[in-house]
Amino acid sequence: MVPPVLRGTEYLYLLALGYGxxxxxxLVFVLLTAVIGHxxxxxxxxxxxxxxxxxxxxAMLGWDGRMLFIACGGALGWLPFAYGVLAGYLVVLLIAEATGSWLATPVTTLADVPRNERGGADASTG
Known part of the structure; x- marks a missing residue:
């Protein structure tokens, strides 16, 4: 139960502090979407x-690092700026990592797919 509670606490913290x-x-929506995507x-x-x-x-800073970053931004009076910087940073990381993963995934060609006597790919012969 600890991970869902920590995630819910982080979401509520970012939401309440942002709207309050x-x-x-x-901007609050983009930051929450980036954290949820991660x-x-x-x-x-x-x-x-x-x-x-x-x-x-x-690189994603962990839940405590993200909350501390936003708290420091709020203490300095730069809360909208902190939300924007953190949201941009997380979105760029997610896109870069997802793109790298997709490009590194091997592509299966049609010639690599096994066929049976009926001609369908992996079709049941029974």
């Missing part, structure tokens, strides 16, 4: 047999 401090709604990637990619690289977990 007057950060533009679209969490989704970290959970579902290992299930597909392709774990995310170790550097991406460190």
């Amino acid at each position: 401090s007057g950060v533009p709604g679209p 969490h989704r990637d970290a959970v579902f990619r290992p299930g597909c047999g392709v774990p995310p690289p170790a550097w991406i977990a460190r």
Whole structure:
């Protein structure tokens, strides 16, 4: 139960602090979308047999690093700027890592797909 509670706490923290401090709604939305995209990637990619690289977990700052960055931005009075910088940073990281993963994935050609006597790819012969 710890990971869902930590994720929910991070989402509520970013949402409440952003809306309560007057950060533009679209900026809060983009930051939350980037964080949720990272969490989704970290959970579902290992299930597909392709774990995310170790550097991406460190580069995404962790939940505590992201919350601390936003808290420091709020303490300095730069909360909208902090939301924008963090959102941009996370989006660029996600896009760069996803693009690198997609380009590194081998492509299967039609000649590589096994066929049966009926001619269909992996069709049942029973």
